[in-house]
Amino acid sequence: MPLDVYDKLMMLAKRRGFIYPSFEIYGGSAGFYDYGPLGSRLKENIENLWRKFYILKDNCIEISTPTITLYEVLKASGHVEEFTDLTVDCKKCKQSFKLEEIIKENISIEKAIKNNEITCPKCKSKLKNPYPVNLMFSTKIGIGQGRDAFLRPETAQGIFIDFHLLYRYKREKLPFGVIQIGKGYRNEVSPRQGIIRLREFSMAEAEIFFDPKDKNHSNFNSFKDKELYLYDNEKEKKYSLEKAVNDKIINNQALAYYMYLTQEFLISAGVDLKKFRFRKHAENELAHYAEECWDAELYSERFGWIECVGIADRSAYDLNSHIKKSGTDMYATRKYDKPKIVEIKKIIPKMAELGPLFKKKAGEIKIILENMEVKRLDKILVKIDGKTIEIPEKCYSIVEKKEKQTGEKFVPHVIEPSYGIDRILYCILEHNYIEKRKKDEDYRILKLNPIISPIKVGVLPLINDNRLYKIAKEIDFLLRDSGIETYYDDKGTIGRRYARMDEVGTPFCITVDHDSIEDDSVTIRYRDSAKQDRIKINEIKNILKEKIMN
């Protein structure tokens, strides 16, 4: 079988220090890869380019929170329920089921397994060997009776649970965006696609907090005529931001704007526009927290369209959950022009009654009651852990009073662009991998955008001559000293050295020859065209800086 691009690329990546399989000397483990010297630089360059888009262009703030996350956080966010389920396969119907959905009521999962009482809801045959689909890695904080925790499946929760602090930091004004770049962990059932599906992976996430009544974006008008590459599950089509929002293809300005920002980022990072598109999630595809979601997909020859960025409208889901579970005030305020005097009815919980009746859940119920709008005076219903409970009348009293209100409280909505850095990195490599024949030999070039190339310039003395070495080494030091990554190489023929640089995506080479001794000039050679120019040594730095920034 001939090698495909993936094979060739992964071979190159391993040989030249981009990507290595992790733990290889002990047999390796699926879903883990090391970034080698060049891979680490490339990844960091991609992340820093991303920061430019979010911190500089969009004025977001960045935070950094632990990867080990307390059980309670992920319980509140819904991840505990959503990520751990016993699953069982029916060989006849070739379908999988979540165990808790198909066993009879009143029978515990343990009992059902023990007594072999699991039946397929379709064909009624007995099912065996349930296995847990637990996508979170669990751990404990502290020894002995430690607290339960998980390695985070996304960086987003770290941002949500700091919302009240960040809202104050931003002087209580919406909208604002918070970003975090870091590792996330998912114990994938079967990671078999190299760096595309990792168990430990890097993500860059932004959470933009909005007033739900105003999901417009201040940058929208500047870009409203720009075009987005959309795909409606049938065909690809270009829409301007404005038209997409007006035609309700995209729900709001903010979502459309962040899609545009994503598109721009990916293009500057070196993604091939022909292998790029946005696809809207169908209703049944949406994650448990999402209201609307667009994926930026990148095309790979082996894997087809890969979801590399998800831009989701998470509405108020997460903040609501954390308000409810933690009792923290995570509301934002919409100020009135003039303060209002209003008569309000408020529920005052009677804890003396609530406590004995509901025990552990009483605290949570108290918070819900206090924040409840009292409309009619019939029943007070509270939804907790998915069940609706009626609160008896003796547990609360209702008071009417006048209050001066300066504004109204609301839970902000969140738009979340979430980027899989490793997937993007792979696609960039694949999109920029060029293979040619040169003198009957395979010739490989990585046409990486200079801004993300791990090495910006190769510094090469043309031939074996100490005078040339000396000049080349001075240039090499000068460039590194001014922040340009270089690679000095004086071994072998010049052609071989150019080839080596081309293969790892170095966009420029500076070659020092005998004329350099006489007139302080060198050759600059361009990777993509193999063309050369003659430039002065004292111009190198500025010329390179300019070319790298473009």
Next chain:
RNA sequence: GCGGAUAUGAUCUAGGGGUUAUGAUAUUAGCUUCCCAAGCUAAUUGCCCGGGUUCAAAUCCCGGUAUCCGCACCA
């Protein structure tokens, strides 16, 4: 997780129950070389892991791991 296939230096590969495991590429050192993987000389690196059969296993058998292809799962 289930079924099938595969596993030899960094890469591609030949071979194969018994002395020193093949070739190419790459890499390193030297010679040569004034602009695109040239040439010459030398050097470096290997039978996936564990167990069994055998006087002897890289080779045969079993198990594990990884990779690939289906199925399932997942984003």
